[in-house]
Amino acid sequence: MQDNLFDLIIIGAGPAGITGAVYAARKGLNFLVLTGDIGGQAAWSSDIENYTGYQFVSGAELTIKFEEHMKKYNIDIRENEPAGELSREGDIVLVKTAKTEYAAKSVVIASGKQSKELGVPGEKEFRNKGxxxxxxxxxxxxxxxxxxxxxxxxxxxxxxxxxxxxxxxxxxxxxxxxxxxxxxxxxxxxxxxxxxxxxxxxxxxxxxxxxxxxxxxxxxxxxxxxxxxxxxxEIGLIPNSDFAADIEKNDQGEIKVNCRNETNVKGVFAAGDVTDVPEKQIIIAAGEGSKAVLTASRYLAIQE
Amino acid sequence: MRKNVKVYGTPTCPFCVRAKKFLEDNNIEFENIDISTDAEKTREMVKKSNQMGVPVLDIEGEIIVGFDKDKITQALGL
Incomplete structure (x- = not known):
């Protein structure tokens, strides 16, 4: 475990996580982003025509724009390091990854969704082999x-x-x-x-x-x-919420949040497609990410 | 020393775009192979990587499947 106690850890770097990260940087929080990849589901979209300001943009291009926006603030982003386990000890939230364990005063879960698997013989063996x-x-x-x-x-x-x-x-x-x-x-x-x-x-x-x-x-x-x-x-998506064992979810595995992006656990917030927010859209996920970080930063201010 | 770098990909695959952007940002010259218009190159890529996902990077004969920043950085000695 590392000695450093972060103000905030953002889990995920899709539209919600990245937007949250930009807000956290502007709030001057001591934070980092843990993620498997950058862009999330948005990266896989072929044509995006409903993200305001862009009449037409591909998922890949929008992801590059997001990444550039993060670079401007020198955000500490650990790619290829998704959260493996989340737990709470007193007032501190611990996030375990394959590499180490991090401690923070607050967490925003923005881990999004991934493709649902068929669950039939041969699926794993032939992945990327047809x-x-x-x-x-x-x-x-x-x-x-x-x-x-x-x-x-x-x-x-x-x-x-x-x-x-x-x-x-x-x-x-x-x-x-x-x-x-x-x-x-x-x-x-x-x-x-x-x-x-x-x-x-x-x-x-x-x-x-x-x-x-x-x-x-x-x-x-x-x-x-x-x-x-x-x-x-192409049988749909499932939320990446398994690592958050103690967080309340709906029957689809989506993390339950209120309108301030609070979960049932103090100091743990969630945003974007991993939550039960109605409508899964890039622009909604981005807005939710900013909201979650603003709530987290208010929470941090009260704690001090 | 300049290394011989090839990127096999399709124009629509997000991680191909990001892999190429990563190489450009690091001033690495590479050969961009668009397999969506070249069946022969598709076969070459499948043979080299023994799989059918893109992107595939060939860095001096070292084959890297996917946009694996750590492996790419290591192979290029960045």
Whole structure:
């Protein structure tokens, strides 16, 4: 454990964490940011057209802008060091990572969400060997090949739309009776003539030798195999909140916060997509991040 | 000594963009290989890295998968 007692630790560096960090720097707090990556889910967005001031920006570009904004304030950001465990001892909050343990008077959790996994045999082995969670990034590797998109909501439709331009044939494997998402996107997908939609169908395994060669699926007609070289998993997101064992969450694992971003634990605040705030948007996450840090800084002032 | 650096990526992958920005910020010259328009280079990348995710960095034959700042820094001797 380190001797240094921070005023604040921010966990996560997506829109909420980064905005919070800029506010914390301007408040003159002694703080650091612990995170696995920079940009969070926003980095993976292909086209962002609703972040005020930018009529059009890609997730990658916005992430670079965020990073530059942080650099201006010389913020101590530890990338590749996500929080592993959070606990409270008296008035101090302890955050454990794979490298060490940090102590702070307050914490803002802004760890966001990550792609939900299928939880079927073969998924882990074939990750990045034909199985991917980002069609925007890895789609071009599957030019002229047959692929499968797993899921039936907007993110699955978005992935399918991107793959239509690249792949030969696309199976959409959807567990629900029909496709969800926006009607405009559904129509585009169906009209492309390249897509085969399989509703009421569950993926039971990812198959292959060194790389993916197919998936096994099951529906009321029984079990069958689809020959595909690419599998894109788009079945939604889960909050990165496991490390915060003592913090109250809703049934989806989102951290419960009030309108001041306070959790059920004193000195622990939360912001952005990891919380139960209604609507998950980049601009909302950014606003929530600033709010959480302002509440934390008020909390620190009262403690002194 | 100048090292031979190649970055395999796609224009739309955020970590490819960030990896290239990181190299530029450190004044490292590199060959930018856009695999989205080059099937031959895609095969080359998969063969070198034994996987299908981007970015892949080839630094003097050392293969780094993903934007791993620590590994890249080490391989370049920064």
């Amino acid at each position: 199985l991917a969670y980002c069609a925007t990034c890895d789609g071009p590797l599957f030019a002229g090949k047959d692929v499968a998109v797993i899921g039936g909501g907007n993110s699955a439709l978005d992935a399918a739309l991107q793959l239509i331009k690249i792949a030969k044939k696309i199976f959409i494997v959807n567990i629900s009776p029909e496709l969800g998402g926006d009607a405009v996107m559904r129509d585009k997908v169906i009209k492309s003539g390249k897509v085969i939609v399989m509703n009421n169908t569950r993926v039971t395994g990812v198959l292959g030798d060194k790389f993916v060669s197919g998936i096994s699926v099951s529906n009321k007609e029984g079990e069958r195999e689809l020959a595909v070289e690419g599998v894109f998993v």
